[in-house]
Amino acid sequence: xxxxxVARTMRPAVRRPRRSVAIVAGLVALxxxxxxxxxRSAAPSPAVTGDASAGASAPLAASASPGxxxxxxxxxxxxxxxxxxxxxxxxxxxxxxAPAVQVQRVASVPSALAIANAHDGTNRIFVASQSGQVWVxxxxxxxxxxxxxxxxxxxxxxxxxxxxxxxxPRFPGDPRLFVDYTDRSGxxxxxSFAVVGGGSGPxxxxxxxxxxxxxxPYPNHNGGALAFGPDGFLYIALGDGGSGGDPQGNGxxxxxxLGKILRxxxxxxxxxxxxxxxxxxxxxxxxGARPEIWLTGLRNPWRFGFDRASGDLWIxxxxxxxxxxxxxxxxxxxxxxxxxxxxEGFHCFAPASGCATDGLAxxxxxxxxxxxxxxxxxxxxxxxxxxSLAGRYLFADYCTGELFAITAAGDGRREPQVVGRVTQGxxxxxxxxxxxxxxxxxxxxxxxxxxxxxx
Numbered sequence: 001x002x003x004x005x006v007a008r009t010m011r012p013a014v015r016r017p018r019r020s021v022a023i024v025a026g027l028v029a030l031x032x033x034x035x036x037x038x039x040r041s042a043a044p045s046p047a048v049t050g051d052a053s054a055g056a057s058a059p060l061a062a063s064a065s066p067g068x069x070x071x072x073x074x075x076x077x078x079x080x081x082x083x084x085x086x087x088x089x090x091x092x093x094x095x096x097x098a099p100a101v102q103v104q105r106v107a108s109v110p111s112a113l114a115i116a117n118a119h120d121g122t123n124r125i126f127v128a129s130q131s132g133q134v135w136v137x138x139x140x141x142x143x144x145x146x147x148x149x150x151x152x153x154x155x156x157x158x159x160x161x162x163x164x165x166x167x168x169p170r171f172p173g174d175p176r177l178f179v180d181y182t183d184r185s186g187x188x189x190x191x192s193f194a195v196v197g198g199g200s201g202p203x204x205x206x207x208x209x210x211x212x213x214x215x216x217p218y219p220n221h222n223g224g225a226l227a228f229g230p231d232g233f234l235y236i237a238l239g240d241g242g243s244g245g246d247p248q249g250n251g252x253x254x255x256x257x258l259g260k261i262l263r264x265x266x267x268x269x270x271x272x273x274x275x276x277x278x279x280x281x282x283x284x285x286x287x288g289a290r291p292e293i294w295l296t297g298l299r300n301p302w303r304f305g306f307d308r309a310s311g312d313l314w315i316x317x318x319x320x321x322x323x324x325x326x327x328x329x330x331x332x333x334x335x336x337x338x339x340x341x342x343x344e345g346f347h348c349f350a351p352a353s354g355c356a357t358d359g360l361a362x363x364x365x366x367x368x369x370x371x372x373x374x375x376x377x378x379x380x381x382x383x384x385x386x387x388s389l390a391g392r393y394l395f396a397d398y399c400t401g402e403l404f405a406i407t408a409a410g411d412g413r414r415e416p417q418v419v420g421r422v423t424q425g426x427x428x429x430x431x432x433x434x435x436x437x438x439x440x441x442x443x444x445x446x447x448x449x450x451x452x453x454x455x
Contacts, residue, residue, distance in 0.1 A: 099388035099452035101403050101420035103439055107142040107447045109135050112440035115430025118167045120199055123433050127447055130161035137447055148203035154181045163224025169232050172199025180224040188214040190236055211274050214257055218242025221300040230311045233278055236262040239300040246341035251297050254289035263294035282335030295329055297338040303377035303428055316377020316395050319344050324375035325363035336361040365406050365416050373399035376426050380408045383435035386452040396426040
């Protein structure tokens with residue numbers, strides 16, 4: 001359809017630009033491109049339940065890499081933010097002692113990669129498989145067959161496949177399910193499909209309507225997360241196009257959709273596109289800029305989500321070789337530039353020192369590589385079952401299976417707290433209709449539910 005091309009990003013086995021994770025014989029082998037040593041896979045455990053091990057809840061060491069130049073920082077826990085940020089130098093308020101987080105497996109889902117609910121009162125959880133299927137899980141039971149299977153039109157493996165899904169906010173009145181996948185040529189496609197039977201039946205594979213296409217210059221950094229915001233618009237995550245170090249400079253360019261989060265009106269069409277452009281998108285009036293862009297300066301945003309209480313947009317952006325970062329765009333704050341490829345986390349990337357940080361929005365948290373390798377962005381907990389989790393943003397590291405938490409309130413820098421651990425391969429977080437949290441594991445193929453206790 002029309003001319004709005006979109007790029008996406010993804011992570012190991014489903015993500016990360018410099019390191020791909022391929023699913024072979026039902027396992028994910030993580031190849032760390034450009035690194036001399038391989039990350040050792042966590043051995044599968046018969047008990048998927050994770051708990052906070054010794055040292056859990058302790059802050060990660062905040063060490064700077066050689067030659068790096070961090071953003072200007074004040075006292076511990078604060079960061080001097082540029083004028084583009086909606087707040088500056090705000091110290092994150094404590095919300096009580098960090099809980100210990102457990103994950104209980106509730107259903108087996110092959111190559112589970114993305115999670116969504118239909119917000120239609122049925123409390124169904126929909127899980128996308130990297131290989132092209134969408135499954136339904138109800139009360140811990142997975143459907144015997146997928147409700148959608150588009151394996152015949154996708155490329156799967158490494159950082160490609162069926163990467164994201166989201167239901168229209170008026171579902172089932174509007175029966176559309178939106179998906180992000182890599183087509184047979186390796187390019188990004190965002191499409192809608194109609195759910196039949198008044199929203200209770202399967203998804204009609206013949207009902208596909210392409211919303212956006214984006215040529216991908218490399219096979220990695222495809223992004224792929226989709227979500228509707230509180231404003232009713234569709235947000236789409238796209239990586240920088242791949243390879244390593246952003247050779248095309250897409251993160252800082254406004255004439256491409258790569259390295260961005262887009263904001264589209266899928267209930268209208270304009271300018272020969274299959275979608276409309278919200279009039280308050282930040283670059284609508286800027287000559288040469290793509291009007292679809294909402295946020296820029298991203299490398300490979302692997303999972304983002306909206307805080308259902310505040311409307312803030314939280315992003316896990318996969319780093320290059322040293323730093324993983326958490327970014328946040330407070331409700332309604334478009335036009336932020338998160339710095340890639342000038343910066344990686346709080347540190348200069350290109351050049352390695354003395355980079356210009358004026359006008360950049362730094363992350364609110366980062367952590368260094370080691371055994372850790374790649375962030376999986378998560379969700380701010382707003383459920384009722386575990387009050388100790390309330391107001392905390394949960395996310396994970398793909399390689400170590402560690403679960404982290406930070407306080408969502410405030411804009412100051414804060415250190416991630418290790419609150420639990422499972423096995424390697426956490427690929428996504430998601431919420432059910434009541435706000436309880438789930439995680440997907442692409443390496444072992446399961447959906448798990450998060451619980452918490454005060455240690």
